[in-house]
Amino acid sequence: NAGVMQNPRHLVRRRGQEARLRCSPMKGHSHVYWYRQLPEEGLKFMVYLQKENIIDESGMPKERFSAEFPKEGPSILRIQQVVRGDSAAYFCASSPPSLGTQYFGPGTRLLVL
Amino acid sequence: GENVEQHPSTLSVQEGDSAVIKCTYSDSASNYFPWYKQELGKRPQLIIDIRSNVGEKKDQRIAVTLNKTAKHFSLHITETQPEDSAVYFCAATTGSGGYNKLIFGAGTRLAVHP
Numbered sequence: 001n002a003g004v005m006q007n008p009r010h011l012v013r014r015r016g017q018e019a020r021l022r023c024s025p026m027k028g029h030s031h032v033y034w035y036r037q038l039p040e041e042g043l044k045f046m047v048y049l050q051k052e053n054i055i056d057e058s059g060m061p062k063e064r065f066s067a068e069f070p071k072e073g074p075s076i077l078r079i080q081q082v083v084r085g086d087s088a089a090y091f092c093a094s095s096p097p098s099l100g101t102q103y104f105g106p107g108t109r110l111l112v113l
Numbered sequence: 114g115e116n117v118e119q120h121p122s123t124l125s126v127q128e129g130d131s132a133v134i135k136c137t138y139s140d141s142a143s144n145y146f147p148w149y150k151q152e153l154g155k156r157p158q159l160i161i162d163i164r165s166n167v168g169e170k171k172d173q174r175i176a177v178t179l180n181k182t183a184k185h186f187s188l189h190i191t192e193t194q195p196e197d198s199a200v201y202f203c204a205a206t207t208g209s210g211g212y213n214k215l216i217f218g219a220g221t222r223l224a225v226h227p
Contacts, residue, residue, distance in 0.1 A: 033214065042202060043157065045214035056214055091156065093215075100145065100206075102215060104156040 002027065004094050004105035005074075012111045019079040019086070021108045025094030032075040033093040033102060034060075034067060043091065049075060082112045115140040117205050119218025127226055132193050134221045136203035137185040143205040146179060146186045147215070152199045160201075161188070193225045 005024040013019050025032050031050055035043040045059040049069035060067065064082075069075040079086055089109050093102040116139040126132050138146075147162035163170045163177045163186065170177050174193075179186040186205075190197055200222050204215040 035215075035217075042217040042219045043215070045216065048214055059214065100213070101147065101159065101162060103159065104149075106156045 004029075004092060004103055006092050006105035006108050008108060009106060010109050010111070012113065013082045014113050015083055016081050019082050019110055019112075021077040021079075021090050021092075021110070023075040023077070023092030023094075023105055025075070025092075026096075026103060029094035029096050029103075031095045031097070031100075032069050033095075034075075034077050035091045035093065035104075037089045037091060037107075039088070046077070046090075079110075082110075084112045086110060087112045115143060115205055115207065115216040117203060117216050117218045119203050119221055121221060122219065123222045123224070125224045125226065126193055128193060128195060130193055132188075132190045132197070132223055132225075134188045134201055134203065134223075135185060136187070136205075136218050137183075138205040138216075139184070140205070140207055141181075141184060142207045143184075145206050146177070147204050148177060148188050149202045149204065149217075150199045151202065151220075157202060190223075193223075195225050195227055198223055198225045 033048050034046040037043045047060045047067045048056040064080045066078045089107045091107045092105045095102045119136045144165035149157035150160045151157045161175050174191045176189040200220045202220050203218040206213045206215050
């Protein structure tokens with residue numbers, strides 16, 4: 001059973017470009033969470049999704065950031081018009097329907113030049 | 114909203130000693146408390162978790178205790194080994210069964226010296 005998959009693992013963007021991060025949950029998991037980790041800091045919740053629904057987006061900036069988890073395919077975190085402050089590691093976690101334990105993917109390290 | 118404080122921020126021990134990391138939370142409705150270990154450049158890995166209906170849980174050299182009255186929980190690692198060196202994060206959530214955002218502590222950098 002493959003774990004949570006994320007791609008790309010590293011992403012370099014120039015200011016003003018778009019960043020698109022993908023997350024495939026573990027098989028059988030229907031809940032996806034996105035967290036951001038700034039260098040030398042803890043993890044901050046961004047958004048919680050189930051298939052085709054955003055359950056809680058209270059941690060996501062109102063502008064430039066969006067997330068989706070379509071019926072088919074991976075969950076996507078999209079950052080428009082990136083700025084240097086968006087440079088961070090973005091982790092996705094998933095949990096199964098019967099138990100809320102969250103398992104993390106390897107993360108995408110975004111660097112904005 | 115929920116706030117989780119974690120202490121100490123750094124911890125240095127000799128191999129074979131015990132290590133204790135403490136966390137406090139603010140929301141009395143919190144009911145699920147996982148601990149994650151993160152090695153440099155790697156993903157956070159769940160090492161143990163506890164739910165609010167349990168006071169203590171143990172898994173080999175790792176144990177977690179929960180004091181709901183005082184709103185704090187602790188991670189205990191016995192007989193530490195160099196491979197235990199990592200950053201440890203505690204977290205709390207109020208969601209039913211853990212289905213909710215995890216609020217993380219700031220992390221404890223543990224160094225185990227041979």
